[in-house]
Amino acid sequence: MPKRSLPPLAYLDTNIVVALVKQDYPAEQQALSALIELQVQGAVELVTSTVMQEEIEKFKGETKPALALFEALRNVTTVEVLPMPQVIEQPAGRSRIQQFYLPAKDQNLAALEVILDETDARHVFQALSAKADYFVTLDKRTILGRREKVEAQFPIGLRLPSDLVSELASAVAS
Numbered sequence: 001m002p003k004r005s006l007p008p009l010a011y012l013d014t015n016i017v018v019a020l021v022k023q024d025y026p027a028e029q030q031a032l033s034a035l036i037e038l039q040v041q042g043a044v045e046l047v048t049s050t051v052m053q054e055e056i057e058k059f060k061g062e063t064k065p066a067l068a069l070f071e072a073l074r075n076v077t078t079v080e081v082l083p084m085p086q087v088i089e090q091p092a093g094r095s096r097i098q099q100f101y102l103p104a105k106d107q108n109l110a111a112l113e114v115i116l117d118e119t120d121a122r123h124v125f126q127a128l129s130a131k132a133d134y135f136v137t138l139d140k141r142t143i144l145g146r147r148e149k150v151e152a153q154f155p156i157g158l159r160l161p162s163d164l165v166s167e168l169a170s171a172v173a174s
Helices: 012-021 025-038 050-057 067-074 107-117 119-131 144-153 161-173
Strands: 009-012 044-050 077-080 087-092 094-101 135-136 158-161
Touching: 009 119, 012 050, 025 044, 025 094, 025 161, 044 050, 044 135, 050 119, 107 119, 107 144, 119 135, 135 161, 144 158, 158 161
Parallel strands: 009 044, 009 135, 044 077, 077 094, 135 158
Antiparallel strands: 087 094
16 A cells, blocks of 8 residues: 555546546445545545546547536646656646656656556556555556556555545544
């Protein structure tokens, strides 16, 4: 399990928002609501990245409302990693956008691209760059299916929303 100062930082994958719109995973929807409540209580900090917004903007038809839901997550910090050597913070509709600038081809991103497809690697890379403790996803086939490999190489835990809620509840209880 990754370690960092409290509260833990959890990065939300795009499929979390899309699943809410499509109502595909009722139990996980309840877990995401619980995560949002835990954020309000200060027990977890939720973040996402502009990668989510890019993916959602490509959707057509019934999943297009996901963009509105993404915009509605105003208390979720948006992080973005870009290739330049400085760090800035700026207000931007949501609570804040943090931009981290790194060298053009980071070794972590290259290593992730060996394990995951390009989009998933970018998401996990954004989470790692933001120093997230957890990457929260519903992607059982590709991301969670490669959990052991990713967690063995990188300081991040890959979790379903329900698993993270259970883990956080256990930590609070002890």
